[in-house]
Amino acid sequence: MSDIIDDVLSNIKNSSIFKSREYLLPEYVPDELPHREEQIKKMASVLAQVYRSEIPNNIFVYGLTGTGKTAATRFVLKNLRIKLDTFEYLYINTRQSDTSYRILADVIEKLGERVPFTGLSTAELYRRMLRKLNDFSKIIIIVLDEIDAMVKKHGDDVLYKLTRINTELERSKVSLIGITNDVKFVDNLDPRVKSSLGEEEIVFPPxxxxxxxxxxxxxxxxxxxxxxxxxxxxxxxxxxxxxxxxxxxxxxxxxxxxxxxxxxxxxxxxxxxxxxxxxxxxxxxxxxxxINTLPFHSKLVLLAVIKGLSNKSSLTTGEIYEIYRQTAKSISTESITQRRVSDILNELDMVGIVTAKVVNRGRYGKTKEVNLAVSKEIIIKGLLDNDEKLAGLWNR
Ligand SMILES: Nc1ncnc2c1ncn2[C@@H]1O[C@H](COP(=O)(O)OP(=O)(O)O)[C@@H](O)[C@H]1O
Ligand SMILES: [Mg+2]
Missing domain, CATH: 1.10.8.60 (Helicase, Ruva Protein; domain 3)
Structure with a gap:
């Protein structure tokens, strides 16, 4: 058996393919970002106000995934910091740190103070953050990346607080860079947050x-x-x-x-x-x-689709809802409304997991015809992995 391992290792050790594979990994930050000159220039000229010790305007960055937003922002800050020491910056990915608690704790930790993983009130965290920020006596640029994911889950309270923070700081001042992958997301923001973050807007086209x-x-x-x-x-x-x-x-x-x-x-x-x-x-x-990271009821809906399709070639929203409802009942879980299930089906359609085609059924009105857009095997695997509750349901 060990010759299998030897073979695998020898393919990697004697790779005739890669010189340095890490240049292709997503976390690699390149030293040059061709075709983003305009965005880099705009961001740098807003942030360069720190040279005069003035607080830069907040910046709102948007563009679809993979358009270089994170890379360009890190690039500008890193290079500006090498040339100027009148400011500090910190980077927070709010998809990973997606609660007010985690975001505030992250800021404090990146400023060099440890925080317990849970247990403090957000009010206490906020006080500690203010104290820590003030200690710096500098301009601090805070990058909040992927804010769309965080706001969709937990709302924009923490963003609102951060956009007001300068009124509570004396020696330090904060300037924000908010980044979103979802271009339409701006409309869901509190108008005050929107106007404050949007003092400067930078768009990253595909x-x-x-x-x-x-x-x-x-x-x-x-x-x-x-x-x-x-x-x-x-x-x-x-x-x-x-x-x-x-x-x-x-x-x-x-x-x-x-x-x-x-x-x-x-x-x-x-x-x-x-x-x-x-x-x-x-x-x-x-x-x-x-699929694996869908919310529970979305998974239940998808499970209902799979079950229903085992003896029909396509399903209407009503049929899916009925199977969903029975499944939810069988595990004593309260059902969501048919309207919401219909929305979930649309969401699954948007990300390419099912197709939900609207068909007109004459005097019966309109309904959706739902089918799978990817293989059943991959859906089942995504649904059941690390989810005992669903695995239990499936095996019954
Ligand atoms: N203009 C560019 N030149 C070189 N690499 C780039 C460029 N734009 C993006 N990349 C690379 O592509 C990947 C995705 O970019 P990223 O900044 O993470 O996109 P976004 O944050 O907009 O989703 C990263 O690995 C990044 O280094
Ligand atoms: Mg990014």
């Missing part, structure tokens, strides 16, 4: 295929050994990612996963077949991740 190709080429040189990847393959990855709303992360994932498959199989160059397989693998991971 990359087109040509720009992606350029970005990929530069990185591929660093990541792959010579002659592993041709310009044609890079164009192919760029074109695929451009179709997928110009997402650079997707483009890098394609290159990396295609390389990994080639490496695993002991090949020394990347062909379009590997890119194809990479695309399928990535799509599976994406779908799995979405």
């Amino acid at each position: 990359y087109n295929a040509e720009q992606l190709e350029d970005i990929l080429k530069r990185r591929a040189k660093l990541a792959f050994k010579p002659d592993v990847i041709s310009d044609n393959i890079i164009s192919l990855c760029a074109a695929l990612a451009a179709r997928d709303h110009g997402d650079a992360r997707r483009a890098f994932d394609l290159l990396r996963v295609a390389g990994e498959i080639a490496e695993r199989e002991g090949h020394s160059n990347i062909t379009s077949e590997y890119v194809d397989r990479a695309r399928i693998e990535i799509e599976k991971d994406r779908v799995y991740e979405i």
Whole structure:
């Protein structure tokens, strides 16, 4: 058996594919960000006010995922900080730290003070944060990344508090950079938060295929050994990612996963077949991740769809609702309304897990015809993994 392990290791050790795979990982921060010059310039000129010790306007950054928002923001702050020491900055990803408690605790910890994981009141945390911020006697730029995810779950209270914070600080001043992947999300914000964050707005448009190709080429040189990847393959990855709303992360994932498959199989160059397989693998991971992290009732609805489709070729919202209701009842869980189930079906349609087509049934009015958009196996796996309650339901 151990020769299997030897084989795997030897493929990696003697990789004829990667020179340095880490250049293709999502967390790598590049030293150059081609095609984002305009956004970088605008952000830098707003933030450069710190040179005169003036508080920069707050900045609201928006654009779809993979358009370089996080990378460009980190790039500007890092490089500005190297040249100026009149300010500090800290970066918080509010998808990971997604409650008021975690966000305030994160700020305090990044300013160098430990905080218990739970147990303090948010009022107490807020007081500690103010004290810690004041101790710095500087301008502090706080980046709140992916605020759409946080606000959707917990509302915008903490954002509101942060936009008002300067009235309570004496020696230090705070300037905010809020980043969102969801462009429409702004409309759900408290108008006061919206106007305060939106003092300056920077939009990150999707990359087109040509720009992606350029970005990929530069990185591929660093990541792959010579002659592993041709310009044609890079164009192919760029074109695929451009179709997928110009997402650079997707483009890098394609290159990396295609390389990994080639490496695993002991090949020394990347062909379009590997890119194809990479695309399928990535799509599976994406779908799995979405399903696995759905809220409980959304999972129940999806389970109802699967159950219903085991003896019908498509389902109406009413049929799904009935199965959902019985399932919820069988585990003594209160049902949500049919209206809400219909919304959930729309959400599942938007992320590409089901198709929900509106059909007109004459005098019976309109209904939706629901079907699966991805394989049943991947849905079941996503639903049941790490979820004992659902696994129990499924096995009954
Ligand atoms: N112009 C660019 N040049 C080089 N790499 C880029 C560029 N734009 C994005 N990337 C890379 O693509 C990935 C996604 O970018 P990111 O900043 O995380 O996007 P967003 O925050 O908008 O979702 C990251 O690995 C980033 O380094
Ligand atoms: Mg980001």
